[in-house]
Amino acid sequence: AQYIVKGKILDDSKNILPEYGSGYTKTGLEITDVYKGDLNTGDVITLTELYYTSKDGVEIRREGYSASTPGEEYLFYLGPQYEDGTYGIVCTVLGRYSLEDTQALSDDTESIEANIAEEYAPLYQQLKTEVMNLYKK
Numbered sequence: 001a002q003y004i005v006k007g008k009i010l011d012d013s014k015n016i017l018p019e020y021g022s023g024y025t026k027t028g029l030e031i032t033d034v035y036k037g038d039l040n041t042g043d044v045i046t047l048t049e050l051y052y053t054s055k056d057g058v059e060i061r062r063e064g065y066s067a068s069t070p071g072e073e074y075l076f077y078l079g080p081q082y083e084d085g086t087y088g089i090v091c092t093v094l095g096r097y098s099l100e101d102t103q104a105l106s107d108d109t110e111s112i113e114a115n116i117a118e119e120y121a122p123l124y125q126q127l128k129t130e131v132m133n134l135y136k137k
Helices: 118-134
Strands: 003-009 014-016 024-036 044-049 051-053 059-061 073-081 086-089 096-098
Touching: 014 051, 024 073, 096 118
Parallel strands: 024 051, 044 086
Antiparallel strands: 003 024, 003 073, 014 024, 024 044, 051 059, 073 086, 073 096
């Protein structure tokens, strides 16, 4: 990842419906800590999250990625900035870790983020434990 940051999700998500291919959601992130990259604490950046809500109100998720919760703090692994000024999350669900999860270090796979794709659950839990040990609050 080019950037590793901790930040709070803002309540400003913008649904982008697909013209061609897949839609997505733009979400604001206020950076609270920087572990890698040239972003600064206090910066507000826009994430490209890999889900969107269809015209009929159905949430469409890629690889089990669900919406980040406004006001919650996460650790993100981000790729380079896109041409439109947004940042992409590296490896979809494996590039975002909630810091609000009180069972983050438990072995209980039911404590991982809601709706994560079942095939990613074991790897996600392993990586989350490593991430939490590296980047504790």
